[in-house]
Amino acid sequence: MAFLRNHMLLLVVRCAMAILSWTLRAIDHVSFALNYVVQSTLALLPGGKSGYPLILPAPDYHPAVFVTGTSSGIGRDVALALAQKGYTVLAGVRRSEDGTKLCNAFLQFLKPLMAKNVPANGTWYAEQLRRVGRIIPVLLDVTVNGSIEEAAQIVEDHLNRLDIPLAGLINNAGISGSTPMEIVSEAFMESVFAVNYYGPVKLTQRLLPTLRRNQGRVVNVTSIMSWLIGPGYGTYCASKAALHASSMAWRFELANFGVALSVVEPGATRTPIWGKLEQQLANHQRRLQNLGSDPTPLGLDHRPSEADSSTNETISTPSSPPATDQNGADSSTESDGPRGSTVKPTGSLSAPSVATRQLYNPMLQRMQSTQHLVPMLSFPTVHCVDAVTHALTSRFPKITYHVGWDTRILSAAYAIVGDAVIEWAYRAFCFS
Numbered sequence: 329m330a331f332l333r334n335h336m337l338l339l340v341v342r343c344a345m346a347i348l349s350w351t352l353r354a355i356d357h358v359s360f361a362l363n364y365v366v367q368s369t370l371a372l373l374p375g376g377k378s379g380y381p382l383i384l385p386a387p388d389y390h391p392a393v394f395v396t397g398t399s400s401g402i403g404r405d406v407a408l409a410l411a412q413k414g415y416t417v418l419a420g421v422r423r424s425e426d427g428t429k430l431c432n433a434f435l436q437f438l439k440p441l442m443a444k445n446v447p448a449n450g451t452w453y454a455e456q457l458r459r460v461g462r463i464i465p466v467l468l469d470v471t472v473n474g475s476i477e478e479a480a481q482i483v484e485d486h487l488n489r490l491d492i493p494l495a496g497l498i499n500n501a502g503i504s505g506s507t508p509m510e511i512v513s514e515a516f517m518e519s520v521f522a523v524n525y526y527g528p529v530k531l532t533q534r535l536l537p538t539l540r541r542n543q544g545r546v547v548n549v550t551s552i553m554s555w556l557i558g559p560g561y562g563t564y565c566a567s568k569a570a571l572h573a574s575s576m577a578w579r580f581e582l583a584n585f586g587v588a589l590s591v592v593e594p595g596a597t598r599t600p601i602w603g604k605l606e607q608q609l610a611n612h613q614r615r616l617q618n619l620g621s622d623p624t625p626l627g628l629d630h631r632p633s634e635a636d637s638s639t640n641e642t643i644s645t646p647s648s649p650p651a652t653d654q655n656g657a658d659s660s661t662e663s664d665g666p667r668g669s670t671v672k673p674t675g676s677l678s679a680p681s682v683a684t685r686q687l688y689n690p691m692l693q694r695m696q697s698t699q700h701l702v703p704m705l706s707f708p709t710v711h712c713v714d715a716v717t718h719a720l721t722s723r724f725p726k727i728t729y730h731v732g733w734d735t736r737i738l739s740a741a742y743a744i745v746g747d748a749v750i751e752w753a754y755r756a757f758c759f760s
């Protein structure tokens with residue numbers, strides 16, 4: 329009986345989420361239209377900007393877009409959607425097998441078009457095939473300077489060879505991770521900032537001359553958590569807030585060159601990032617429980633990229649020997665950092681004691697127990713895909729795209745009821 333009730337509840341939640349998602353798509357499109365009206369009206373006033381140049385695909389014309397972090401989640405779906413719309417997608421991946429998987433997924437989309445391309449009704453399908461773009465994987469680890477340089481050169485080589493402009497750079501690659509601020513390690517902070525902040529900034533700097541020449545666009549994927557700051561997520565929130573702030577300044581600086589920069593700010597979106605976070609919390613939990621008997625800390629949960637094995641210079645390299653914590657263990661690797669880091673810690677401060685770290689055990693336990701609800705209550709990636717596509721293809725791209733019901737409702741709630749109520753809600757629903 330309880331089994332049936334749970335399944336019914338799940339079904340109801342799924343249906344409700346699907347209806348909310350469809351409604352949200354309709355609202356998003358109304359908000360795109362309103363934005364067009366507002367910006368085109370402002371363009372008539374002194375200081376107004378009369379839109380940005382457009383680089384749109386057409387049959388047999390497939391301008392390039394460079395998307396980072398396309399092995400999974402939002403980046404993968406954005407890459408597939410843009411290729412279907414006719415762009416040549418230069419897809420940043422950290423391992424070549426992820427590039428192959430992405431190309432295979434795109435082939436699945438092409439198969440029906442190719443199979444039906446028979447003489448009898450071939451014209452329509454042949455026309456469709458002339459419209460679709462392609463996917464070219466590019467190896468990129470955004471935390472490795474040499475990898476950024478190599479990837480940028482590969483991108484420029486493709487642009488020259490195919491004689492197409494760079495219509496956009498989508499800085500999507502990112503990692504999440506949760507550690508309370510008192511016990512967060514230097515390695516953890518550096519790895520999160522390396523991927524979420526320094527990586528996109530450096531890659532954009534490197535490709536800006538090309539983007540400026542082509543009047544292409546930049547889209548930075550931040551997060552609702554750049555302003556909805558939750559306990560345990562201080563470092564992740566800080567990295568996304570930093571990217572948001574830089575983006576806003578950069579946007580002004582680039583406008584005069586005809587280069588638009590937009591920020592896409594997703595709320596909870598159904599992607600593998602939540603599974604990775606759950607795994608990280610579980611590792612954290614296990615390590616905190618074992619600290620007394622097993623002082624060996626877990627290292628950074630690092631899934632190596634092909635760029636790791638090269639001799640490329642990392643963003644930060646160790647300047648002194650790693651510090652040891654009170655158990656004599658290497659504190660520089662003690663945080664269950666997110667996978668994706670190639671940043672080496674520069675240990676020198678003494679690590680928090682075992683007792684201090686264990687103070688946070690109950691909080692991490694509560695976080696872990698609510699974590700599994702997020703994927704169920706989150707929205708599909710299609711909303712992020714719509715936002716990125718609009719940012720690339722509208723004469724008046726929005727400055728910030730608030731993606732998802734949570735982002736829209738909570739930003740309004742912040743403005744209306746203030747942060748004390750939001751903090752109370754956090755405590756009541758997540759941490760009581």
Ligand SMILES: NC(=O)c1ccc[n+]([C@@H]2O[C@H](COP(=O)([O-])OP(=O)(O)OC[C@H]3O[C@@H](n4cnc5c(N)ncnc54)[C@H](OP(=O)(O)O)[C@@H]3O)[C@@H](O)[C@H]2O)c1
Nearest residue numbers: 397399400401402422469470501502551596597599601668
């Ligand atoms: N999902 C959400 O609810 C949500 C909400 C707000 C914001 N966001 C943001 O949306 C973006 C995409 O997240 P997602 O949900 O799609 O997560 P995801 O499925 O985990 O995708 C993250 C992507 O970033 C790549 N990446 C990680 N470290 C990298 C590095 N050092 N160099 C290059 N690529 C790297 C990953 O590659 P590997 O597979 O090789 O690790 C993966 O392709 C992130 O910036 C995230 O912060 C997501």
